Amino acid sequence: MLRKRVNKIVIVVPLLVVLVALDTVQVLEGLPLLVIGLVLAALLTGRLRAWLHRTGRANLAMLPFTAAALALLLAFCRGRNLSQLILLGTTLGVVFSVLMAALSGIGEAGKRGLKGVVEFVGLAGVGIAIGLALSLVFLLEEVGSLGGTSLAGP
Numbered sequence: 001m002l003r004k005r006v007n008k009i010v011i012v013v014p015l016l017v018v019l020v021a022l023d024t025v026q027v028l029e030g031l032p033l034l035v036i037g038l039v040l041a042a043l044l045t046g047r048l049r050a051w052l053h054r055t056g057r058a059n060l061a062m063l064p065f066t067a068a069a070l071a072l073l074l075a076f077c078r079g080r081n082l083s084q085l086i087l088l089g090t091t092l093g094v095v096f097s098v099l100m101a102a103l104s105g106i107g108e109a110g111k112r113g114l115k116g117v118v119e120f121v122g123l124a125g126v127g128i129a130i131g132l133a134l135s136l137v138f139l140l141e142e143v144g145s146l147g148g149t150s151l152a153g154p
Contacts, residue, residue: 016036019032019033019035019036020032020036029080029082029083029086030076030080031086033137034072034073034076034090036137037072037076037134037135037137038069038072040134041065041068041069041072041130041131041134042065044068044130044134045064045065045068045127045130048064048123048126049061049062049064049065052123057108057119059104059107059108059111060104060108060119060120060123062100062104063100063101063104063120063123063124063127064123064124064126064127064130065127066097066100066101066104066127067097067101067123067124067125067126067127067128067130067131068127068128068130068131068134069093069097069131070094070097070098070101070127070128070131071127071128071130071131071132071134071135072131072134072135073090073093073094073097074094074135075131075132075135076090076135077090101124104120105117105120105124108120
């Protein structure tokens, strides 16, 4: 068990350092930070996903991550002038997230009725809360990039 954790740390820490270093490249327009946010969302919703699979609710298993990814992608695009390629990728991510959430909601409403809809809304709310919490990183990045400017004149 300890060996698995050490192996994960040996892989994750250098990858995280590389992604943070790549975030300084202007051409990437903050995309490495989005990848870090999506990976953190996947890690934070991993136990919930496994629990939903064990309890027989496989339709809802990816919903918290999908909702978190949707919130992160929308926060990433907010107020930015992105290149066409990055905008296409984030648009496809948003469309995929909405489609997966709608399919799981329809499946649960059809299979379990009102109880399924209530669980769908609750799990989607948890995912959106995680996504909004992680999207604060993008807000902090914008504030941090304004640190060198001054409104004072000579």
